[in-house]
Amino acid sequence: MNVFDRIVIVCSKIFMLFIRVFRLGSGATWPGEFVLRFRPAILKAFASQDGKIILVAGTNGKTTTAKMIDTILRYAGMRVRRNESGANLDNGIVSAFVHDSDWFGNLRSRYSIFEVDEATLPKLLEELSPHMIVLLNLFRDQLDRYGEVDAIAEKWMNALVNMNSRFVCIINGDDPQLAFIGKRLIHHDVRFFGIDDSELFLPSAEHAMDASYCPECGNKLTFGGVYFSHLGKWACGRCGFIHPELSLTAKDVVSPLEGTYNIYNTLAASLTGLALGISREHIAKALSSFSPAFGRMEQITFHRRRVTILLSKNPTGLNESLRTVLRSSKKGPIVFLLNDRIADGRDVSWIWDADMEMVSDVDIPVIVSGDRRCDMAVRLKYAGVSSSRIHVFDLTDEAMKYAISRTTVDDHIWVLPTYTAMLGVRKYLLGRKIL
Amino acid sequence: MNLIVGWLYPDLMSTYGDRGNIVVLKKRCEWRGIDVKICSITFDTSEQDIQQCDIVIGGGAQDRQQKLVIEDLRRRKGGILKELFNENKVGLFVCGSPQLLGHYYMTGDGEKLQGLGIFDMVTKHFGKDKPRCIGNLVAEISDRFKVSHLPFRPTIVGFENHGGRTYLGNGVSSFARVIKGFGNNGEDGTEGAMYKHCIATYAHGPFLSKNPHIADWLIYTALSIKYKKTVHLDPLPDDLEWKAHEYACSL
Numbered sequence: 001m002n003v004f005d006r007i008v009i010v011c012s013k014i015f016m017l018f019i020r021v022f023r024l025g026s027g028a029t030w031p032g033e034f035v036l037r038f039r040p041a042i043l044k045a046f047a048s049q050d051g052k053i054i055l056v057a058g059t060n061g062k063t064t065t066a067k068m069i070d071t072i073l074r075y076a077g078m079r080v081r082r083n084e085s086g087a088n089l090d091n092g093i094v095s096a097f098v099h100d101s102d103w104f105g106n107l108r109s110r111y112s113i114f115e116v117d118e119a120t121l122p123k124l125l126e127e128l129s130p131h132m133i134v135l136l137n138l139f140r141d142q143l144d145r146y147g148e149v150d151a152i153a154e155k156w157m158n159a160l161v162n163m164n165s166r167f168v169c170i171i172n173g174d175d176p177q178l179a180f181i182g183k184r185l186i187h188h189d190v191r192f193f194g195i196d197d198s199e200l201f202l203p204s205a206e207h208a209m210d211a212s213y214c215p216e217c218g219n220k221l222t223f224g225g226v227y228f229s230h231l232g233k234w235a236c237g238r239c240g241f242i243h244p245e246l247s248l249t250a251k252d253v254v255s256p257l258e259g260t261y262n263i264y265n266t267l268a269a270s271l272t273g274l275a276l277g278i279s280r281e282h283i284a285k286a287l288s289s290f291s292p293a294f295g296r297m298e299q300i301t302f303h304r305r306r307v308t309i310l311l312s313k314n315p316t317g318l319n320e321s322l323r324t325v326l327r328s329s330k331k332g333p334i335v336f337l338l339n340d341r342i343a344d345g346r347d348v349s350w351i352w353d354a355d356m357e358m359v360s361d362v363d364i365p366v367i368v369s370g371d372r373r374c375d376m377a378v379r380l381k382y383a384g385v386s387s388s389r390i391h392v393f394d395l396t397d398e399a400m401k402y403a404i405s406r407t408t409v410d411d412h413i414w415v416l417p418t419y420t421a422m423l424g425v426r427k428y429l430l431g432r433k434i435l
Numbered sequence: 436m437n438l439i440v441g442w443l444y445p446d447l448m449s450t451y452g453d454r455g456n457i458v459v460l461k462k463r464c465e466w467r468g469i470d471v472k473i474c475s476i477t478f479d480t481s482e483q484d485i486q487q488c489d490i491v492i493g494g495g496a497q498d499r500q501q502k503l504v505i506e507d508l509r510r511r512k513g514g515i516l517k518e519l520f521n522e523n524k525v526g527l528f529v530c531g532s533p534q535l536l537g538h539y540y541m542t543g544d545g546e547k548l549q550g551l552g553i554f555d556m557v558t559k560h561f562g563k564d565k566p567r568c569i570g571n572l573v574a575e576i577s578d579r580f581k582v583s584h585l586p587f588r589p590t591i592v593g594f595e596n597h598g599g600r601t602y603l604g605n606g607v608s609s610f611a612r613v614i615k616g617f618g619n620n621g622e623d624g625t626e627g628a629m630y631k632h633c634i635a636t637y638a639h640g641p642f643l644s645k646n647p648h649i650a651d652w653l654i655y656t657a658l659s660i661k662y663k664k665t666v667h668l669d670p671l672p673d674d675l676e677w678k679a680h681e682y683a684c685s686l
Contacts, residue, residue, distance in 0.1 A: 140450070148450070148497040207454060212446060218503070315452075346570065347594045349640030352452025374679035378644050381675055382458050390675075 001045040001105050008038045009105040012098045028087040032094030043090065043127040046097045046107065053112045053128050054272065055121070057156070058136025058172075060317050061265045062088065062115035063293045064257070065136060068269030069113050075286030076278050079109035084293075088117045090124065118152050122159035129163070132275065134170040134268050135178045139229055140210050140353070141314040142345035149210045153177045160185060170271050172264060173244040174231040180215035182244060191275060193267040196249035200260060201225030201232070208315035208353045216241040227260050228323075229316040247271060252280070256290040257297050259324040261317075295422040297324075300429045302400070304409045306330070307429060312416040313344065315353035322358045325414045331364060332412030333403045336380075337396060337421035338370040344418040348372045351379045360384035365406050367391045369399035370421045396425050436666070437470035438657055441488030444496070445475050447504050451596075453494025455641020456527060459650050460490065467669050469654070478507055485515050488524065489657040495530025495639050505535065505548070513551040520553060525657040526633030527649075529593075529642045533601040533619065533628060533635050534558045540599060554628050554635060555606030558599040569596045571686045572616035572638050574626040580652045585670055590614070591626075591646050592683035593638025601637075603628055610634050615686075632656050645683055647676045 012031040019027040035042050047053060056066045063086050073080045081100040083092045093114050101107050116124050118138075125133070135156070138149050160169070161184055171182040173192030182190045205223065209230040214221050217239035226232035235242045248271045255266040266287065273283040292298045295311045308330075310321040325334060340348050359366060360383055368376045368390060377392050393399040403413045417425055442457050457473060464471040474480070474488055496504055508516070520526055534540040537556040540548045543563060550558075572595045581587040591611055600620035603609060609619070610627030618626030618637060627636035634649075636642060643650040651668055658666040 150497050150499055207449075209446070213500075218499070347451065347596065347640075349452035349455070349594060352455035352458070352641040352644070353449075372682075374675060374682050375645070377675045378679050379455075379641075382455075382462050382644065387672070387675065392675075 001049070005039050005042060005045050006105045008035050008042070009098055009101060010103055013101075013103065016095075016098065026085050027099070028083070028085040028095050029089070029091045030095070031098050032091035032096075035094050035098060036091060042094060043097075043124070046094075046101075047128045049107050051107060051110045051112060052132070053114070053130040054132040054134065055124065055128070055130045056113065056115045056134045056136065056268075057118060057121045058134075059118065059139040059141045059314065060320075061136045061261055061268070064262065064296050065134065065265040065268045066113050066115040067293045068265060068287060068290060069134075069272050071290050072269060072273040072278060072283050072286045073111055073113070073276070076282055078111050080111045080113060081107070081109040082113045083115060086115065088115045089120050093124065122155050125159045125163055129165045130167060132168045132170065132272060133160070134272055135172060135181065136264065136268055137172055137175050137229075137231065138177055138210065139314055139316040140208070140350070142347075149177070153181065153215070157181045157184060168275050170268060170275065172231070172268065173246050174227065174233070174264075175211065176221060176230065176234050177211045177215050179244050180241070183241075189275075191247045191271055192244045193248045193264075193271045194243075194246045195227050195260075195263060195267075196233075196246055197251065198225055200227055200250065200263075202228060206319060206355060208319060208355075214239060214241055228320055231264070248274070254284065254288070256287050257292060258328060259297070259320055261320045262297070295417070295426060298426075300426070302429045303404050305404060305407055305411055305413050307413045307415060309415045309417065309422060309426065311419065311422050313418050315350050318351070318354040318416065321416050322355070325416075326358060326362060330412040332414055333365040333367055333406050334359065335367045335369070335399055335403055335413065335415045336376050337399070337415065337417035337425055338368075338372045338376040339418045339421040340372050341420045343420050348375050351376060356380055356383035356385075365389070365391060365403070367393065367399050367403055369393045369396050370418070396421070397428055400425070400428065436658055436662065437472065438464060438489045438654070438661070439472045439474055439487050441474045441476050441485060441491040443476050443491065443493040444500075444504050445477075447500040448494040448496045450495040450497055451530065451594075451640030453529065453640055456492050456494070456529065456643045459641070459643040459647075460492070460654065463647070463650055463671065464654060466671055469658070476512070482511070482515055485512060486519065488519065489661050490653055491516060491519065491524065491526045493526075493528040493532050493535070495532070501531065501535070505550075508535070508551055509549065513553070517551070517553045520631055520633045523632050523660050525653050525660070527642070527653060528633070528635045530637070530639035531597055531599070533637065534599050536628075536635055537601065543598070553633070554630050555604035556601055556628055557604070558601045560599045567596065567598045568600075568617035568621060568637070570594070570616055571683060572618070572626070573614040573684050573686075574611035574616070574618060575614055576611045580649060582648075582651055582655045582668060585648065585651055585668060586673065586677075587648050588677075588680065590680070590684055591636075591638065591649060592680055593636065593642050593645070594640065595637045596639060597637055601628075606630075610636055632660070645676060645679045647671070647673045647680075
C-alpha cells in the first residue's frame with residue numbers, strides 16, 4: 001500500500017463519515033466506488049496485508065452463510081469484517097475494507113468474510129487471492145443479468161483452475177455442477193458437504209432443475225432423490241461421474257433456522273469453521289444463538305403480529321420459502337411482493353418456474369402487491385388458487401394492513417418479497433431504512 | 436372435444452418459465468370443458484405420437500441444451516413438424532425459436548448452424564460488441580388473431596432477451612409490428628414470424644399468460660382444424676390477465 005492509496009482511503013473515510021452523519025445511506029457502496037475510481041488496484045493492496053480472506057458464492061444463501069461464519073469466528077474470539085449489508089460487488093467489498101481500516105489504511109480485523117456476486121467472483125478471485133472459497137449452489141436467477149447457469153459455472157471453473165495461490169474450497173457436493181468444479185481442483189484442499197438423509201428427499205423432483213445433465217459427458221443424471229431443485233443424491237450412469245465423498249452431513253449439525261436450504265447454509269458455515277481449526281462443539285454453540293440476517297427468515301413484530309420475511313428472488317428460493325411456510329406449525333396469511341427493478345431482475349417470467357401450485361388448496365389468505373402484482377396474481381390464478389382468494393393491492397402498506405385485518409394478536413404473517421420489495425416492506429415494518 | 440398439445444423437450448427447452456404456456460393452454464381448455472392431453476416430445480418419442488399433436492409448443496433452451504435439441508430435431512423430428520405445420524396444425528415457439536426454425540443461425544464466431552428450414556428466415560449474431568436485445572416488448576398484431584365473439588386487443592406483450600438478429604424472407608410474414616422493444620432485429624420493425632398457423636416470437640417464457648387472446652386463438656384454430664367446423668369458445672373472466680397486459684403495455 002503506497003502513499004496515494006492511503007490518501008484516497010483517508011478521503012473515502014471522511015466521505016463515509018459524511019454519509020453516515022447526514023444519514024444519506026449506509027455507506028456500503030459509494031465510499032468503495034470512490035476509492036476504485038482513483039485506485040483501481042486497491043483490492044490487491046488490501047489483500048496483501050496479513051489476514052485471511054473467505055469468499056462465499058452461490059445463487060442462494062450467501063448472506064445467511066456469511067453471517068453464520070461470522071458468528072462462528074466471533075464466538076471463537078476472532079476479529080472479523082464482512083460486507084454485511086449484502087453489497088457484494090467490488091465496490092461493496094472495498095467499502096468494507098475501508099470501514100475496517102484505520103486512518104493509515106491498516107486493517108484492524110484478521111478475518112474477512114465476503115459474500116460475492118456470481119458474476120463478480122472470477123474478478124475477485126484474481127484480485128483477492130482468497131484463502132478459502134465457499135461454493136453453495138447454482139440456480140437460474142436473473143437471466144437478463146447473469147446469463148445462463150452453465151455459462152456462470154464455466155466462468156467459475158476457469159477462474160478457480162487458473163488461480164496461482166493455494167486455497168481451501170468448501171463445496172456443496174449435492175450440486176453436480178459444483179462437484180464437477182471441485183473435481184478439477186486437484187492442487188487444492190477441497191472439502192464437500194451435503195445432506196445425506198433420505199428422509200429429507202422430496203416426494204418427486206421439482207420443475208426448476210437447472211443441472212439435470214452430467215457436466216462431464218452430457219448424459220442425463222440419475223437421482224436417488226432430491227432435496228430441492230437439482231441438489232440431491234445424483235450419479236451419471238454413463239461416464240461414472242459420481243457424487244463426492246462428504247466431510248460433513250445433516251446429521252452432524254443442528255440448523256438454527258427452519259427450511260432445508262438453511263441446513264445447507266449451516267453445513268457450509270460449519271465446514272468452513274472446521275477447516276479453520278474450530279471445534280465442532282464451539283461451532284454448535286456459536287450457531288445456537290444465531291440470529292437471521294435482514295430479510296432472511298427475519299422476524300419483526302408489527303401491530304402485535306409476528307411477521308416473518310423470507311426473501312424469495314428466484315424459482316428455487318421461492319419454492320423453498322413456500323415449503324418452509326407450509327411445513328411450519330405457524331399458520332397465517334402469505335403476502336407475495338413482486339418487483340422488477342434492476343436489483344430484482346427486470347424479467348418476472350421466473351415465477352412460472354416456481355411451484356405456486358403448492359398454495360392452491362391451503363386455506364389461508366393469499367395477498368399480492370409489488371410493481372408486478374398483476375403478473376403474480378395471474379400466476380396464482382393458473383396455479384389453481386381461485387380468483388376470490390387472491391387479494392391484490394397497489395401498495396405494500398395496504399397489503400400489510402389487509403393481512404393485519406385478517407389476523408389477531410400473536411398470529412403469524414408470512415411475507416415473501418423480491419429483493420427491492422424486501423427493502424421496502426422492511427422499511428415500512430420497522431419505520432426506518434436497512435442497517 | 437379434445438386437444439393433444441405436444442410439448443417439445445420439457446426439460447431441455449425450459450429457461451424462462453416456458454412451461455407457463457402449457458399451463459395457460461391447459462387451464463383455458465379445462466375451464467371450457469375441453470379435454471387436453473399434454474404429450475411430452477423427448478428424444479424417444481415416436482413419429483406417430485408427434486403426428487397426433489394438434490398444437491406444438493416450443494420454449495427456450497440454454498446453448499448446450501439447444502445443440503442437443505437441434506441434433507435430435509434435424510435427425511427426424513424436424514421433417515414431421517414441417518409436415519404438421521403444412522397441414523395447418525397450430526404451433527407456438529417462443530424465445531430463441533427463430534434461430535431454430537429458420538434456414539440457419541450464424542454465431543458470433545461466424546459459424547453457420549443449420550436450422551430446420553421450416554420458416555423462410557435467417558438469424559445472425561454480430562458478436563459480443565453488438566448489445567443483446569433485452570427488455571419489455573410491446574407489438575401490434577392484426578385482426579387475423581381475433582376470434583369472433585371473444586375480447587380482442589391489437590397488442591401483444593412480453594419480455595425479450597436475445598443476442599441474434601432475425602431477418603425474414605418472402606416465404607413468411609411477421610407475427611407483429613414492434614411498438615416498444617427490438618423484435619426480430621431492432622431495424623425493420625418486424626417481430627417474430629408466422630407460417631400458416633405456426634407462430635414464432637422473440638417474446639420469451641410464459642408468453643400466453645398476459646396474452647389470453649393469443650391463447651384462445653391457438654385453441655380455437657386447433658379445434659376448428661381438428662373438427663373441420665367453426666367451433667364456439669365461451670368467454671372467460673380475464674380481468675387479471677388483461678390488467679397484467681395493460682400494465683405491460685405501459686412499461
